[in-house]
Amino acid sequence: MNGTAKGELSSSLTEKLSRGNVLAKECPSRGILQDVTSRWGVLVLFSLLDGTHRFSELRKKITGISEKMLSQTLQALEADGFVLRIAHPVIPPHVEYRLTDQGGTVARKVGDLVNWIELNLEDILHSQKRFDECKARKES
Amino acid sequence: MNGTAKGELSSSLTEKLSRGNVLAKECPSRGILQDVTSRWGVLVLFSLLDGTHRFSELRKKITGISEKMLSQTLQALEADGFVLRIAHPVIPPHVEYRLTDQGGTVARKVGDLVNWIELNLEDILHSQKRFDECKARKES
């Protein structure tokens, strides 16, 4: 019921420099969020957490990603300033990708989430099964 | 070069109970991750961080979401055990949504990411502008 959307931080600190608001339809923060949380964006950030990788290394590491999607998401993350692209002018081409400082920060947050899901996977899968069975019973 | 993918945790702890691996194509953790990081999933979790909400409250809070998408993502999050749905058997219908314990944990991680992006939005937008200008110069 006060001016700020969430009670956690007081507006004096929060609104100093124009802060984004993802809950607002037109806010550009939604776009950034999508780059970071997109299907492949998450996995690329997560992969880059353990250091510099070449294009082909990422392709092998992230099973199932296509070249098109890999280059597309790398470009989006580069544009946002989360990933640094270093091209060595040699033949055959040699390009390296690594996280920027900002990228490291987001990647660690994303990695946190990913790790938690990986660890709690069994639990979650059980929940899903229970939910599905419950629904099936009601439909019969 | 050891058995585990990431060096952070030793395999003895990590692999005790079958842990997921998002980097593997067939791993069900990818599906869960998508529920959580989907366009609307993120925003629903984030919104529920400050307490129980009714359907129509969420709809108003998350600007731009359609009823269809809201109910769809709520159901996915409920199935995963992140959101609890409490239906009061009255007319007109009264349904409340809140985070489960597990849901609270993921939502806090998601919220962390969202807050960071909101706070650093200006910076990121500058990066994007620089990147676009750079690209435009090369194309001309």
Add this chain to the structure above:
DNA sequence: GTAAGTACGCACCTTTTGGTAAGTACTATT
């Protein structure tokens, strides 16, 4: 000389996601 690897871009097509509008069943308000 043929194949493979490097890091992509492009065109075409399919799949998934998401929006719109309508309907439901009932009540409370005007």
Add this chain to the structure above:
DNA sequence: AATAGTACTTACCAAAAGGTGCGTACTTAC
């Protein structure tokens, strides 16, 4: 008596995401 609100679902359509295969330009290994 008509309208709005509650929490949805369903059918239909548009838009976005994503996959496949091909091409590039050049080198190294077989």
